[in-house]
Amino acid sequence: MDNKIERREFIKKISTFGLGMGLVGASAPQVFADGSPNEKIIVGVMGTNSRGAAVAEGFSKLPGAEVAYICDVDDQAIQNGIEAVEAGGQKRTPEGVKDFRRILEDKDLDALAIAAPDHWHAPASILALKAGKHVYVEKPCSHNPHEGELLVQAAKKYGKVVQMGNQRRSWPNVVQGIQEVKEGVIGDAYFARAWYANTRGSIGHGQTAPVPSGLDYDLWQGPAPRREYKDNLIHYNWHWFWHWGTGEILNNGTHFIDLCRWGLEVDYPEQVSSQGGRYAYDDDWETPDTQITSYDFQEGKTISWEGRSCNGQHIEGNSVGASFHGTEGSLVIHGNGYSTFDNDGNELKKVTVDSGDALDTTGPGFDLDADHLANFRDAIRNGSSLNSPIEDANKSVLLCQLGNIAHRTGRTLNCDVNTGKILDDEEAMKLWSREYEPGWEPTI
Template sequence: MKTPLNRRRFIRQNLLLAAAAGALPQVVTFPLRGQAAPNNKVQVACIGVGPQGRGVMSGFLSQNDVRVIMLADPFKPNLDAAVQQVNAKYQDNAVQTAADYRAVLERKDIDAVSIATPDHWHVPVALAAAKAKKDMYLEKPMGLSIEEDQLLRRWCQKNKIIFQFGTQQRSSREFHTAVQAVRNGRIGRLRQINVWCSASRPGGSTEVVPVPAGLDYDLWLGPAPLTPYTEGKVCDTPKSHKTWWFNYDYALGFIAGWGVHPLDIALWGMPEMMAGPMTVEGQGVIPTTGACNTAVAWEVWFAFANGVKLRYRGTKNGYNDPSPLTDFSDWQQRYGKIVDHGTAFEGESGWVHVYRGGVFSQPENVVQEPLRPQETPLYRSTHHQRNFIECVRSRQPAICPIEDSVHADILCHLSDLAVRLNRPLRWDPRKEQFLQDAEANRRLKIRSKRKPYQFA
């Protein structure tokens, strides 16, 4: 049972969040940072406009008080597709383009940027945007190291950047329903959280081929090691699936790229997991052949200071060798339908299982009953880009602020390191370092960056 002090703190924090989300009246707005916003529209530039970036951009194009005025991507086919999308919306040819994101950040009339580059560029671009005092919507995951995350957080806080992470499940009804029920104690004292997502794919071509037409490959690589272009590295081809998602030079793989979504919901449901020391240990399978070298199966256990445990696993995504790591029969028996991702909260008097498109509980009324008068409402957003734009105007925190986003990303890094080191680790979330483990702490550092793409 929660103490009165914890409950008062919980209520105070959630009232502040509710105000920020629009659940309470907002009467104060602030001037936009851009210097030339016609009709008081928020002027947005999109950096990284591949399929994911264009999907995020569509959320901004649907906002009547937003104008997308510039696009940047080192792959011309991506730019061409994005230009067509923007021009179809505005019925003109006004949007400007560049291969290099730095051309965007030089402009004084841009209020906010959407960043959806490959993962290895996320923090370098976001850090430059924060220094240029641009509010930002950053696709997940965050950095290739925890030190990168910390550096970005420091600059966002220093320059009072409105930050929205691309963990858009927080803006979906089913996840809000699940987390609000858990945080209001409807399943009693929390005992365990089960989390799963699609794992990385194995394989991937290592055949060296010519760089695709229209790709500035040196700029695409940026801070990553200089390596030959291989089949399917940047995009799917008839011979290979896209491999950068699953290559450690550019990403942690889906243990972070997909996993940050259900892990973020676990964090949202129990933010106190970051209040004290924790242990983490795991095992997994990392391919040693092919272009893909991130975890294709794993099981990671967290034990938090309050006694709650978290079990995190990867579902099959091309790795089909028989393994207890990919046997989900226990969760299928308990929760019924299991899709390739989800978060399940286990309490003393019931459970809540949520995934995209569904939320279920035992007892069933846990998620079916509306908010009770004595319960505390949770920060509510019904559209991730809309929430970001409203916060750009109000200067209130978005539903996925930089602090929560770094914590969610840290859970991904801890999981990856536990699998790679294959031994128990002890983590101090206040100091954000491992306890008495020099080798593990070295792996928190910013990776070596290729010249001239080092951090300034």
């Protein structure tokens, strides 16, 4: 059976579905208590070489929002962001700024959207919160677990809206599929699987080179201790260096591990193990290109992640996705759709919608981003509940980070099921945080 639903009609019902775990009725701060719900939110976007340009265009198209600033350390990326806003139809041309900290002084700025490299996500978010701004931060919300803790604390301290860009929390058919899992369509769900498969090439061996004109490399490094510029680092390959990036499990796994945790209704694991390595090429890539990570929870449930950065063979007919398995069947998420199966493999129901190219590095586009951005806008304007508030989103990010720590230490981690903290392993806990460039340490 092909069950297509009207997207706009369904989105009206999302608030009744329980978008997070225990989040129904949890309201965002009432920040426009004396203003009109029709008032515009004024946004600055930080990091617009790729994903950030899509975010900027999304906000430029969003009714009730306006992009005032495009911030990037690279002149060309600033131009990319400005052109994206223009393509979105915004009449006002945003101002291009290299150092995002300058725009935080603007009292008319309501929010900062952050799509810079991972090592900037939490430090920039915290600086924005301290300046009284709301924050929309792309996944992952932090480079390491300690930064995630600080960000959650800062959001509570300053009372601002902080939403992570795990947009599938707002995709109508995904919301419906997750709700069906919770309601028992596959019986008692006890196992969930997340995956990502791509065929990335080698990044080679970088050579020390002059910093390109128009790039402020010192500001690009920001909180990270200084390293010399190499020609295979910017703008994308930083993902595969521990110093700045977090590997595929946080680059793409965050989205799908988050769905698994959401559907199984679990928080912190008892044990985490991870196997894999850099197999495909001999180059500078440090994070694993193949990673199999398992999370066991005290509720008697398990999540598995399979990431293959250099072998794009599909799983369940899709390069990316998540599936749930229970006592009476399975449910597979595919794009903004899903299918249910009985335990004999017979498809019982299929919900579909066009979802674009899942491997587009800029994201799925405004058609699917729109609801997540609108949810952020509405939380600012009238206190609507967030679909991915930072205190919940950070739990999924922490799962991914624990997978990396298990991989880097080469052993199973035992965790506190109430906090996620690693137990009785001083070496592993050294990876809970990082060193910072002096003077750049994030504080709340």
